[in-house]
Amino acid sequence: MPQAPAWLAELDALYDANIRVEGLEDRRFQPEQWWNVAAPLANAADGFAVEEIGRSVEGRPLRHVRWGQGPTPVLLWSQMHGDESTASMALADLFRFLGEHPDHPLVQRIGAGTTLHFLPIVNPDGAARFQRRNAQGIDINRDARALASPEARALHELRERLQPAFGFNLHDQNVGTRVGDSGRGTAIALLAPAYNEAREVNASRARAIEVAVAIRAVLEPYIAGYMAKWDDTFNARAFGDLTQQAGVSTILIESGGIEGDPQKQQLRKLNFLALVGALDAIATGSHAGLPHAPYEELPENGDTWPDLLVTGGTLAVPGQPRAHVDVIVDFEQPLLWREGRIREVGDLAGRNARRTIDATGLYIVPFHPPGPTAGRGTPAFGTGTAAHFHLSRDPEGRDVVWTLAGDIDPAQPAP
């Protein structure tokens, strides 16, 4: 494992004081909000050039941002899945670092060695709804071959025009995904995508692996044991794979989750530090010759654990026979434990989850969510229903010890 770069502690401190951009504290920001924050940073006086290269299905602008005068072109794109916003936040921070710290040695090196090209928020219509797909229902990362969507065409045409040497494909992955067969959640997963079915390593992919090793060296002091490798099965419809195939050394960065980091602000910082480390390695050529082992030996992403498992309770629904059950609940906003929905009911012994509540000796008593209840009858409880139930010492729900009302109350996360 290469040592962490000597500049890491200084940049970490500078980030907290003078790099993190305000206005992106909620990861469900609107794309227009992102540009309101980022556009003043990407100004010509600080060496940026911005051009509109297309429009989304709903007419939102797709903008290419350029910075730097170095010989090595690098293309970075974020949020082609609209609900994967972590790297977009980090790109705004990167704009600020590059623009407002021109004398910083890292900025000088990156500016002299690379020309950076950004396509932030490839899928602004999806971002506006915080959904994966674009406004036509197309998964843009399965549209790299067909190019049916205007967003995919814009990214493809930009890549064809720029012929970058390196590409960064920036995503978020499921918060429940574990590192290998461990119980640890993946904070960040890396991939140097394959360019063919045989998953061979040519010179271009080898450079991507070297850069992934440089990224691991930056992140290791923060999230050792919480990094994984994405599955490198070749996918002929995905941008990372086809970009690698085109001879662009491509690195996929997937931000997963860190418990207690509900808005992914810590992951945002780690994205920033990882990108600076990668770009410095590219600018100086210091990635060349790095051993592949620290990348190859990363455990792959393993199982995806559900969010909440309630074990050993007795289901008490009026008019139904009592039943001894376990319950799995998944949350629409898993890091915030919001918008829970029942996923499974029954004997789930031996299952794992991000959080487990032992309800032995307690009754699971469903209740109606807030709103008019007249004529609604027995509260729904079953796979797919919103998770509204008490854990109670009595079957009528009078002696309640814990309540899940769709969202988990942060003041009482468990009984």
Ligand SMILES: [Zn+2]
């Ligand atoms: Zn994605």
